[in-house]
Amino acid sequence: MKTDFKLLIDGKLVDGVSTFDVVNPATEESFAQCPRASEAMLDEAVAAAKAAQPAWAALSADERQAYLNKLADAMEARHEEFGRLLTAEQGKPLDQAMYEIGGSIYTIRAIAGMRLPDQTMRDEGGNTIIEHRTPLGVCAAITPWNFPVILLVGKMAPCLITGNTMVAKPAPTTPLTTLLLAELAADILPAGVFNVVCDQNELGPKLTGHPDIAKVSFTGSTATGKKVMASAAEGVKRVTLELGGNDAAIVLDDVPAKVAAEKVYNGAMANAGQICVAIKRAYVPTAMYDEFCAEIAKLTKAAVVDDGSKQGATVGPVQNKMQYDKVLAMIEDAKASGTLIAEAAKPDKAGYFIAPTVIGGLSDDAPLVAEEQFGPVLPVLTYDDIEDVIQRANDSPFGLGGTVWGMDQLRAMDVARRINSGTVWVNQHLAIDPNIPFRGSKQSGLGSEHGTAGLMEYTQAHIINAVNLEAEPA
Numbered sequence: 001m002k003t004d005f006k007l008l009i010d011g012k013l014v015d016g017v018s019t020f021d022v023v024n025p026a027t028e029e030s031f032a033q034c035p036r037a038s039e040a041m042l043d044e045a046v047a048a049a050k051a052a053q054p055a056w057a058a059l060s061a062d063e064r065q066a067y068l069n070k071l072a073d074a075m076e077a078r079h080e081e082f083g084r085l086l087t088a089e090q091g092k093p094l095d096q097a098m099y100e101i102g103g104s105i106y107t108i109r110a111i112a113g114m115r116l117p118d119q120t121m122r123d124e125g126g127n128t129i130i131e132h133r134t135p136l137g138v139c140a141a142i143t144p145w146n147f148p149v150i151l152l153v154g155k156m157a158p159c160l161i162t163g164n165t166m167v168a169k170p171a172p173t174t175p176l177t178t179l180l181l182a183e184l185a186a187d188i189l190p191a192g193v194f195n196v197v198c199d200q201n202e203l204g205p206k207l208t209g210h211p212d213i214a215k216v217s218f219t220g221s222t223a224t225g226k227k228v229m230a231s232a233a234e235g236v237k238r239v240t241l242e243l244g245g246n247d248a249a250i251v252l253d254d255v256p257a258k259v260a261a262e263k264v265y266n267g268a269m270a271n272a273g274q275i276c277v278a279i280k281r282a283y284v285p286t287a288m289y290d291e292f293c294a295e296i297a298k299l300t301k302a303a304v305v306d307d308g309s310k311q312g313a314t315v316g317p318v319q320n321k322m323q324y325d326k327v328l329a330m331i332e333d334a335k336a337s338g339t340l341i342a343e344a345a346k347p348d349k350a351g352y353f354i355a356p357t358v359i360g361g362l363s364d365d366a367p368l369v370a371e372e373q374f375g376p377v378l379p380v381l382t383y384d385d386i387e388d389v390i391q392r393a394n395d396s397p398f399g400l401g402g403t404v405w406g407m408d409q410l411r412a413m414d415v416a417r418r419i420n421s422g423t424v425w426v427n428q429h430l431a432i433d434p435n436i437p438f439r440g441s442k443q444s445g446l447g448s449e450h451g452t453a454g455l456m457e458y459t460q461a462h463i464i465n466a467v468n469l470e471a472e473p474a
């Protein structure tokens, strides 16, 4: 596996001022060094992006699309290398890593094909009003450690196709797949169009506060998102924030317990629960509770927790030590105040392995119910009245996703309409699509990614309001 990585600044692959360890969460051992950028290097990256932007914006969208498609082709040619590197730095099982890379390639191509043509708002009586969109300039992408590749390309592709340039900063514990993408970009994109700097959590404020950054697209925790928003205030910068969630799954009384348990289990435990829109609390009718628990217990006990590079592993380690300690503490607290429904086995070796765990009997204000766990542990709660469960699902500062499960699709959709979050899936989960807007309500975010709405956020809208003098009465 590749262990030599460089930053990308102004089209050149360069060393940092120092390096830091990148740890494989399945072994707790360092397997590669990441170059660390200085503040001066970040300034160079922003300056390069600023210098490159006018010529990039002057290309036609079709020309920019051709560049992005070349990048997607280059990723496809190294799909497996990306997947293995992702498993090594992030921890997820290899099949899930390959899926993230495949989704990233698809996302680049899909977004590169989108356009924002002028909109005619009025054309009558000699008055023509159009809305025309232009790029913002240099945009910053700041990404977290749970999906380092697909979350990055979901920012890079709309930024570049609309004629902006970018400086990207990955999370310190998962920088390497971003640097592999940078290596491909160095050969394909014009110098300065896409730059990557890495840090140990110190460059974020400098990047978001930089006077030549026009927009910040941030994905991460709500706590950090608030800091990003505050630092963008000074320059009235555009921000897109994709933040935390505490998504409820509402199981209706007409769905078989076995079906519901399988869907809810998968929605809670994929990527070891480290998904912003993972199912983080499940609400089940009281009359179904025992059967649902028996079914979800079977699935939980069948989990194969192991190094993601081992064939057959279904749940990898959590990504880093801080998250490991946080999730274990939440599980201990929940076990003490609730009832253990099931716990998987986990390997007795080094690695941030947490056994998938399902816990019942908790009150709505228990930390595992009220806060974002971001790990492989799920609380199951009961309800008797649909109005009550809707109110409890909405009683959260978060509003990212959510799911409703029911045989009567229209009834389930009626419940979904009343959940206050950016996305509610009915009888499916995680159907994130680059063509469909994705956004959070309340403290789960601001603005949109994906779809036309997401593309618009990388542009400034101008109203051109013209009258035809020849049409005026003499």
Ligand code: NAD
Binding pocket: 142, 143, 144, 145, 146, 147, 151, 169, 170, 171, 172, 200, 201, 202, 203, 204, 205, 208, 219, 220, 221, 222, 223, 224, 225, 227, 228, 241, 242, 243, 244, 245, 275, 276, 372, 374, 400, 440, 444, 445
């Ligand atoms: P985090 O907020 O700790 O870090 C995210 C990124 O912000 C990292 O690159 C980090 O270096 C950088 N950063 C840290 N301090 C900064 C500052 N002051 N200014 C600017 N940048 C700074 O988040 P995390 O722990 O890496 O990720 C987990 C969180 O991300 C969870 O809450 C999860 O729900 C959320 N998330 C949300 C989405 C979504 O689309 N809504 C997707 C994935 C993850």
